[in-house]
Amino acid sequence: MPALPSPPARGAPDACPGALHLHPAADGLLARIRCPGGLLTAVQLRLLAAVARDHGDGHLELTSRANVQLRAVAATATGPLAARLRAAGLLPSTAHERVRNILGSALADIDSPAAWDVGAQVRALDAAICAEPDLARLSGRFLFAVDDGGGDTVTARADVGLLPGPDDDVAVLLAGADHGLRAGPADAARAAVAAARAFLDDPDAAAGSAWRLDDLTPAGLDRVVTRAGTAPGVRRTARRWQQPPPAAGPAVPVGVRHRPDGDFALVVAIPLGRLTVDQADLLAAASPQLRITPWRGVVLPRVTDPAGWADRFTRAGLVTDPGSPWLGVTACAGLPGCARSRADVRAEAAATHAGRPAPTGGVHPSLGRRPHLPVHWIGCERGCGTPAGPVVRVTATGAGYQIDAPDRTRVHLPTGAALGAAVQTAREEP
Ligand code: SF4
Incomplete structure (x- = not known):
């Protein structure tokens, strides 16, 4: 297979689509709405379904970064679309709208109780990114991740990842690897922002030859580690995180899950990551909070009558059967x-x-x-x-x-x- 095309020179305009910078696709304009951590309220999901119905092709596409795309948007609809997204809290910063790429562990706190609140950390990181004007210069490809400690986001090789470990320590991973950077939970978001700034300050990034940490030379990455290690609240250690072996079984754990507190969660896969607006409305009816996953699914973290909802979802064309051929x-x-x-x-x-x-x-x-x-x-x-x-x-x-x-x-x-x-x-x- 031919090599993948190189990213455009960093000095070129960032062509990554957003909610304000729509991409001209063959079927019309494409809008990508960032959903940090994949976190949506039912109100926001209904709003996305409504704008897809009114301004798009009647579908919501889920991306591998747990964001949402609308297709076939008319040029005349971009203003109303932005206004509706802003009113729903889905566009908190005009300058940063394309750099709010944050993965979160979608099953956090569902299989076991968690001292580290992934949702709260995602929101803190999102706010910290939006509060830092310099970070608007990041490319739309730059990726943050907040892991629950199980390491499920590490394979995504996020540019900056937060991974809680023992002793109340949070590892600040760079390009998916542990370079010994540590912060306390209260400083984690600030440390992630400092690491992103350390990247932007690097001569290679400033010269336009690097969009992501993986684009840096080993010497460039070392410089970023050194700069990030001097930020307030960040310290360096010789210890390194050991990635646990991958869990056995299907990679997409759909179906009903028992929460440690006795409640239930429901994990739903979306065939080819494409939700109809009616399916989106149905999901929103089942849970006030939802999490989009990087594997093009939706987690309902707390749901009553999970078997009843699973049956309704299946009849609507969604997947809750762990044996479904759609999985993966x-x-x-x-x-x-x-x-x-x-x-x-x-x-x-x-x-x-x-x-x-x-x-x-x-x-x-x-x-x-x-x-x-x-x-x-x-x-x-x-x-x-x-x-x-x-x-x-x-x-x-x-x-x-x-x-x-x-x-x-x-x-x-x-x-x-x-x-x-x-x-x-x-x-x-x-
Ligand atoms: S969407 Fe598919 S066909 Fe289009 S550029 Fe990407 S990989 Fe190629």
């Missing part, structure tokens, strides 16, 4: 939304994984129900939205599909070939 399946926009795409990859993915009619050719069998690697369908080599970590990529070639497994196995299948078995084989874990 994602796709980029493809045709008709993206002019670069060589195929309607969503329709092909639906045909392959759920037995839906293919846009051309026959109906493919559903895939197996055992744990497997995630698979991402893409219309070109750019690979938008590819999940972090090991993933099978299925790329439209114009003459069929190319399947790339993490072990570098590559298969080409011509148009009309049955993709199901080949994709399943590539998804089998060693």
Whole structure:
């Protein structure tokens, strides 16, 4: 597969879409609304459904950074859209609207009680970012993360991550790695902002050659570590965090979950990350607080009658069955939304994984129900939205599909070939 395109020079304008800087896509303007930590109230989700109904194509797209996208927005709707988002608290800073990229552990405090409040830390970090004028200079690609201690956000290699450890210590990870930076919980948000500033102050970032910490040379990263380590509230240690082994079982833990306090949570997967406005309204009716996940799902952290809601969601086309063939399946926009795409990859993915009619050719069998690697369908080599970590990529070639497994196995299948078995084989874990 050809190498992915390099990011544009840092001196070029940041083309990352936002709620105020919409991207001209093939199907109209695309708006991306940042939802730090994936946190939304039911009121905000209903508002997003309403603006998608009034100004978009009637869907909400969930992104791999737990943000929300609207497609097919008319140029005349950008003003009303911004006003409605602002009134709902979804646009707290005009200058920082594209840099509020914060991942949060979506299952925080659900499987076990937590002393570290991920939601509160996300909100504190969001406020600290918006309060720092310099951070508006970050690229829209720059990513923060607040982990619950289990390390689930670490695979995303966030530029700046907060990871609580023993002894009331919070590790400030840079580019997904522990460089020995530590802060107390009360200083964590400030420390993350200091690390981002340390990046912006680096000569490579200032010269326009680095958008993210991964773009720095090893010497540049060392300089950032040194600067961040001198910020108020930050200290350095020789100890390093040890990543726990990955948990067994499916990567997307959908279904009902028992909370330690006796209540229930419900984890829902959204097929191909695309919610209809009616599905969004239904989710909002089930819980006053919701969390969008990086795996294109929605967590309802506290819900009464979870079995009843799971049944209603299933009938509405959402996924609460841990054996669903939709789990771990994602796709980029493809045709008709993206002019670069060589195929309607969503329709092909639906045909392959759920037995839906293919846009051309026959109906493919559903895939197996055992744990497997995630698979991402893409219309070109750019690979938008590819999940972090090991993933099978299925790329439209114009003459069929190319399947790339993490072990570098590559298969080409011509148009009309049955993709199901080949994709399943590539998804089998060693
Ligand atoms: S991967 Fe290619 S086809 Fe898909 S959305 Fe990105 S640019 Fe478009």
